[in-house]
Amino acid sequence: MNKIAVLTSGGDAPGMNAAIRAVVRTGISAGLDVYGVRNGYDGLIRGQWGYLSRRDVGGILHTGGTFLGSARCEEFYTLEGRQRAIEQMNAQGIEALVVIGGNGSQTGSYELHKMGFPVVGVASTIDNDLVGTDITIGVDSAINVALEAIDRLKTTAASHGRAFLLETMGRKCGYVALMAGIAGGAEVVVIPEQEIPPEEVAREVRAAYDRGKSHALIVVAEGAKNNARRLDEHFAAHPDAIGYDLRVTILGHVQRGADPTASDRLLATRLGEGAVRALVDGQRGVLVGLRGNRVTTTPLEEVAGRQKVIDLELLELARIMAK
């Protein structure tokens, strides 16, 4: 193996740049030429890539986003799209691919693997919902953004004796909401993994009010059925239900644009190095992740199309701490 390529795919995540840097520098150390693909699978289909030197990946370790660009590529869901991508790589002499991304992206990499192309995935998404890793690149930074927002909202909430509803990202999962909620001392955390009706959320907030708390914070994941919009509608229709005056903040993509924390830079560097090591060792069709603080590989077959189960004991912890 002489030539490999690396791409970032799906939603960007803080630490992707650090992972690209690790792939490039480890690859060069192993005697490989490394090509950076523009805009994820979209660029792969169109053969949009360039050779990356050690210097090309200098100065990006601390930056959020992905300097290669990323995309959600509909065409890659088709067999023709994937065949075109393989043809492009064969024509360039690219012998293996590193895919840095989350659930959808690793489903794509598994499809390439099934078509016989050597591929290794690197676990990266702010959702932390990938099977095969305890933690994904980007989630720590996203939690820290949410936490900073919580701290600030609590300050103003306390000044005014208000409740705040904060919605975090998390398409189908509540990891960011739950972790930020625990670290930030939320009164209620609402996540899709264990839905709670608006009446119960209101009861919890009202109980905090009755206990004399000066303010209350509800953290809700965007993927919850009762997301911020639905809860806000419910509370507006039942103005006395929660006791406090309510304000709503939806964080959205602010969480994705952070510079990576130390933890994300370290994780990305370890996983990027692990991906190249896996390829050099002859591993194919695996996801590189972290389990029990060790860099591990898991067959993409066990990862693709699945969602990691959240530890609901942590939700109980949030409830105990809120009392």
Ligand code: F6P
């Ligand atoms: O998968 C990561 C994520 O940030 C989700 O939390 C969110 O629902 C989604 O991406 C948003 O996607 P987009 O940036 O394409 O709007």
